[in-house]
Amino acid sequence: MLLPILYYPDPKLHTVAKPVVAVDKRVQTLIADMLQTMYEAKGIGLAATQIDVHERLIVIDVSEDRAAPLVLINPELVWHSAEKHLNEEGCLSVPGIYDGVERFDAVKVNAIDRVGQIRLVEAEGLLAKCIQHEMDHLLGKVFVEYLSPLKRNRIRKKMLKAQREERE
Ligand code: NI
Numbered sequence: 001m002l003l004p005i006l007y008y009p010d011p012k013l014h015t016v017a018k019p020v021v022a023v024d025k026r027v028q029t030l031i032a033d034m035l036q037t038m039y040e041a042k043g044i045g046l047a048a049t050q051i052d053v054h055e056r057l058i059v060i061d062v063s064e065d066r067a068a069p070l071v072l073i074n075p076e077l078v079w080h081s082a083e084k085h086l087n088e089e090g091c092l093s094v095p096g097i098y099d100g101v102e103r104f105d106a107v108k109v110n111a112i113d114r115v116g117q118i119r120l121v122e123a124e125g126l127l128a129k130c131i132q133h134e135m136d137h138l139l140g141k142v143f144v145e146y147l148s149p150l151k152r153n154r155i156r157k158k159m160l161k162a163q164r165e166e167r168e
Contacts, residue, residue, distance in 0.1 A: 003037045003051040007163060008094045009156050014140040017047075017054045019074045023116040027057070027073070031114055034059045035069050043092040045130045047137030050093050058134040062126045072121065073112035075135055080104040087129055089143050096162075097155050101146045103129045 006013050020027055030053065038046040038059055048057040058072040086100045106124040109131055113119050123131050133143060144152050 001033045001036070002040055003033050005037065005041065005046075005050050005092050006052055008091075008142050008144060008159050010093075012052055013049060013093060013137070013142050015049060015054045016140045017049055017056045017138040020055045020057055020112070023073060023112060023114065028114070030057065031059060031071055035061075035071075038092070039066060041092050044126070045134045046092060047134045049137040049140065056138050058131075058138070060127070060130050060134060062130055070121070070127075071114040072109065072131070072134075073114070075109045075111040075121075075131070075138075077107060077135065078110050078120070079108040081106040081124075089129070089133060091133070091143055093137075093142060094144055094155065094159065097144065097158070099144070099147055099151065101133075101143050103132045107131055109135075 030048070034046050034048065034051060037051065038061065044062050045058065045060040048055050056074045058075060060070040060072070061068055081104050083105045084102045085105055086102050088098050089101045090098045105128060107128045109121045109123070110118060111121060136143065144155050
């Protein structure tokens with residue numbers, strides 16, 4: 001089932017997510033729906049926060065063929081590289097907006113997978129950037145919050161205008 005995505009500046013995007021209590025049937029359905037929603041929207045990652053579910057759950061697929069889903073439940077950052085780099089980012093909750101954000105080049109994250117097993121995910125490159133972006137969502141943070149207040153305000157206005165036009 002496709003799920004509606006929250007758009008910036010919806011205040012619900014700033015909700016801090018709580019841990020997933022059990023990887024049960026409900027969570028399995030949620031994972032399947034989030035993956036479908038992410039693929040349909042042509043995104044490379046989606047956090048539960050973005051579909052107004054405030055639990056620590058992320059789906060990602062950075063593969064070319066869109067056939068390598070990664071599910072991270074209750075992810076915890078356990079290591080990051082010393083090096084950071086500025087890269088252009090976008091977000092399904094801020095459609096059409098791309099701007100530079102500094103992220104660690106590599107990270108290691110402990111997370112529960114979709115069958116309930118704890119695993120260590122070692123990531124670099126695009127996957128590392130994506131994991132950091134999605135983990136921010138779980139803390140109620142959208143990437144535009146890294147930009148200057150001036151830029152952020154401009155994006156906010158642009159988004160509100162687009163949403164108004166959408167309704168008309
Ligand atoms: Ni995002």
